Amino acid sequence: MRSIVFVLFLFTKSVFSHVALRSGRWCFGGCETVVNYANFNDTGSDSKKVRLCEGILRATSLYLCIDEYCEENGRDAWLQDTNETCHQRVNASLPPHSIIDKYGPEERAEIKRLSAEEAFTWPTLSEIVIPDVKIFERAFRTLDAAYFEYDIHRIYGYAMLYFWAIVISIGIGSRLISTMQSLRQDEWQRASIDLEDSNHMPTSHSICSRAKASLKRFITVPATFNNRCSQPIGWCTIPTRVQSLTIFAFVALNVILCSISYRLTDGNLYWPTYREQLLRYVSDRTGIISLINFLLIWIFGMRNNTLMWLTGWGIGTYNNFHRWVARVSTVQAVVHSIGYTIMVCESGEWSNFRKYLTKHYFWNGELATVFMCALLAFSVYGIRRSHYEIFLTLHIVFSVIVLLTMYYHVWIFGFWEWNSFVYSCLAVWIFDRVLRGFRILAFNVRFWNTKATATYDTDSHLVSLRVPCDNSWLRPQPGTYFYIYVLNDLLYMHQNHPFTLAYVSTDIERPDLQLPLSPLSERPSTHRADSSDSSESDALLQSATSSSNKPSLVFLIRPYDGFTSRLAKRAATCRTSLRVLIEGPYGHTVPLRTFQNILFMVGGTGIAVPLSHFSSLLSESSSVASLRIVWAVREHAFLASVLRVFRGLFEDECVELEVHVTQDVENKDDVPADRMKGVKLIPGRPDVHNVVEEVASEAGYERLAVVACGPARMADETRKACVDMLGRGFGGVEYFEECFKW
Ligand SMILES: Cc1cc2nc3c(=O)[nH]c(=O)nc-3n(C[C@H](O)[C@H](O)[C@H](O)COP(=O)(O)OP(=O)(O)OC[C@H]3O[C@@H](n4cnc5c(N)ncnc54)[C@H](O)[C@@H]3O)c2cc1C
Ligand SMILES: *[C@@H]1O[C@H](CO)[C@@H](O)[C@H](O)[C@H]1NC(C)=O
Ligand SMILES: *[C@@H]1O[C@H](CO)[C@@H](O)[C@H](O)[C@H]1NC(C)=O
Ligand SMILES: *[C@@H]1O[C@H](CO)[C@@H](O)[C@H](O)[C@H]1NC(C)=O
Numbered sequence: 001m002r003s004i005v006f007v008l009f010l011f012t013k014s015v016f017s018h019v020a021l022r023s024g025r026w027c028f029g030g031c032e033t034v035v036n037y038a039n040f041n042d043t044g045s046d047s048k049k050v051r052l053c054e055g056i057l058r059a060t061s062l063y064l065c066i067d068e069y070c071e072e073n074g075r076d077a078w079l080q081d082t083n084e085t086c087h088q089r090v091n092a093s094l095p096p097h098s099i100i101d102k103y104g105p106e107e108r109a110e111i112k113r114l115s116a117e118e119a120f121t122w123p124t125l126s127e128i129v130i131p132d133v134k135i136f137e138r139a140f141r142t143l144d145a146a147y148f149e150y151d152i153h154r155i156y157g158y159a160m161l162y163f164w165a166i167v168i169s170i171g172i173g174s175r176l177i178s179t180m181q182s183l184r185q186d187e188w189q190r191a192s193i194d195l196e197d198s199n200h201m202p203t204s205h206s207i208c209s210r211a212k213a214s215l216k217r218f219i220t221v222p223a224t225f226n227n228r229c230s231q232p233i234g235w236c237t238i239p240t241r242v243q244s245l246t247i248f249a250f251v252a253l254n255v256i257l258c259s260i261s262y263r264l265t266d267g268n269l270y271w272p273t274y275r276e277q278l279l280r281y282v283s284d285r286t287g288i289i290s291l292i293n294f295l296l297i298w299i300f301g302m303r304n305n306t307l308m309w310l311t312g313w314g315i316g317t318y319n320n321f322h323r324w325v326a327r328v329s330t331v332q333a334v335v336h337s338i339g340y341t342i343m344v345c346e347s348g349e350w351s352n353f354r355k356y357l358t359k360h361y362f363w364n365g366e367l368a369t370v371f372m373c374a375l376l377a378f379s380v381y382g383i384r385r386s387h388y389e390i391f392l393t394l395h396i397v398f399s400v401i402v403l404l405t406m407y408y409h410v411w412i413f414g415f416w417e418w419n420s421f422v423y424s425c426l427a428v429w430i431f432d433r434v435l436r437g438f439r440i441l442a443f444n445v446r447f448w449n450t451k452a453t454a455t456y457d458t459d460s461h462l463v464s465l466r467v468p469c470d471n472s473w474l475r476p477q478p479g480t481y482f483y484i485y486v487l488n489d490l491l492y493m494h495q496n497h498p499f500t501l502a503y504v505s506t507d508i509e510r511p512d513l514q515l516p517l518s519p520l521s522e523r524p525s526t527h528r529a530d531s532s533d534s535s536e537s538d539a540l541l542q543s544a545t546s547s548s549n550k551p552s553l554v555f556l557i558r559p560y561d562g563f564t565s566r567l568a569k570r571a572a573t574c575r576t577s578l579r580v581l582i583e584g585p586y587g588h589t590v591p592l593r594t595f596q597n598i599l600f601m602v603g604g605t606g607i608a609v610p611l612s613h614f615s616s617l618l619s620e621s622s623s624v625a626s627l628r629i630v631w632a633v634r635e636h637a638f639l640a641s642v643l644r645v646f647r648g649l650f651e652d653e654c655v656e657l658e659v660h661v662t663q664d665v666e667n668k669d670d671v672p673a674d675r676m677k678g679v680k681l682i683p684g685r686p687d688v689h690n691v692v693e694e695v696a697s698e699a700g701y702e703r704l705a706v707v708a709c710g711p712a713r714m715a716d717e718t719r720k721a722c723v724d725m726l727g728r729g730f731g732g733v734e735y736f737e738e739c740f741k742w
Contacts, residue, residue, distance in 0.1 A: 033269065053089075053092040054086075108130070111128060142270055175312050217723055219242050222719065227717075239320040291406070303436065341353070371402045389495060410422070450468070460635040460637035460641065468552045479613055481500045486581075499608075590736050592617060596702040598628070598705045598707065602630070604633060605740070628655075633659060634663040650678045657678055704732050706718060
């Protein structure tokens, strides 16, 4: 029964295809393809191109074929196009369509039919022919499939852009919603706080807020698995769960779109077997998607990433996206290159490959793939970590090479067809560099003339850099970071590293903040002369008394091996001013002011983050009621100098500072902590989980911001503790990470 239906189906189908006229350009193209198998010898011209345009026999055969198999719709336009091409290429015209008017139905029936067998011998003919229906069908399907693939490759390529457009829209949307909610909640809470004073248990008010808490607990806050997010696992770093899910969806989308919609046809005239068709289509698909992914790689990799401003996602998030899009794109490029190499090798022997290697587009394509792989290889975490400058230089050089070779690779398609993506990447890059320039100029129009003072303190092993910012157009915001170049060293002038603004020196002196003590005026001027041993560490935070009236940005910098160690040496040997170039500010301010409770979990120089937020958080308009800082620091000297400068702040009644000094004990006596109300000195490492638990319990149902800025391990522990608290029903907990990593 089934076979009868099948036969019936085949029968109706073949009858149908005999009768039905094909429509569209693939029908005309199909006729052209078949007619071009024959070589008509009626024109004297040697040039094949001229013969293809002028030949009367060819034109007649072509027009008869079109009349027989194709709908008339669109025919004239197609002929006109082809005619136009003939005019442009060889200054010849197609004979007019009217040349077949003289053929009536009987004459047509007598015209020789061109079969596939004959066509494949590339015959020379001296008479008109009409392709028989079989070969015409084959030609039509070949073109139809080939162009379908070409279109679908492009559509699937654009799907990558749409995917990220959706991700970014979700980011912008959720940012808007949470901003609005925090404003509303604020009012609501202010109104209800008196009524519900006794109720300090965490309560979930509605399904909506419960859903939000679950979302935070299971999706947005936790690490992907294993509670490791900032700490690397081997040579890998694993992003947070929500990022991993996004990345996974992106990779899956790429795998799927590279594996579906292959229209394989029997009797394909270009690529006879399914294998050849698949090889060709897969190679093209991966090549095209790879190129379109380029644009995303460049957008996500830029320092001046507009999306960062829109979504509020940090540099780390986009770096993860940048890496994963690049990996996917590279794998696609490799598949593309291998596919084409196989095709070339199979179409002839080894010599064929050598011949192709002399073609510009071919060897440039192969080179582009090789350099993309090299880019990946030199970007592994280990190299990035231990040889940052080498990584950066190679990254830039290789990227230039990749763009350039890509440009020549797709040049054969014309100026714009695919090169538009290469130009777009270039445009993104230029945009970034121009904005960097603007930021430098905005900080100081006479950018070469910013003179900073660097002080190195051996006890705390810390450099403090004080940069006058009175020329800056942009008011520095808390939590932002700046890239710093040191111009004194010609050799290393190009190197620039990010540092978070610790504080603006006038902030702590501004009278409108109503802080009880201002460090510079309060300290007795004799102090410095008296105790010469502590002047070193004091100077760390309060150098350059002469310029103290001018506002200055202060950075606290921990020296490592490269840039920072040179800075430390320079600061240690000569106290003279440094010529620096400041590019910034970058990053956005986390909206901490809208929270009632804030906990900072910081380690070492991470203290810069809470310090920079201080003046904004303690101002009248913020809703912060309790602010707790848990700070793990190795050196007493560091602690001592911070306390000296910020003494006033720590005496504010809603501020609590819990310090864990984990290493040296030498300068213990320097620390005036016991004399300060809000400061507690606790030996040993902080127990992150306990602290978060305590603070969350105190906060109850109020909103609590937990900000981690410290060593990777600490950040991960804090993250985990927040997830646990969310699990226990403290839905108001919000986790932020301001890690010094990328
Ligand atoms: C947004 C942000 C803010 C930062 N704020 C501060 C701060 O306030 N105080 C502070 O002491 N440090 C801060 N850092 C870290 C600081 O940028 C690096 O310690 C510094 O770049 C190391 O330079 P180096 O040549 O001495 O490093 P190396 O000795 O070569 O390497 C030390 C470590 O720093 C990493 N690193 C090197 N260059 C960079 C770079 N350009 N960007 C990021 N990491 C890098 C390396 O991978 C390595 O892990 C911040 C980093 C970021 C991303
Ligand atoms: C094109 O061909 C015509 C004759 O066929 C001739 O008159 C004309 O000059 C040619 N034009 C060019 C640009 O060669
Ligand atoms: C092509 O153009 C020439 C002159 O421009 C014209 O005579 C001829 O009819 C055209 N052929 C077709 C098929 O339109
Ligand atoms: C074309 O080829 C046929 C034989 O195939 C020959 O008889 C004829 O003379 C040729 N015409 C020209 C113009 O070369």
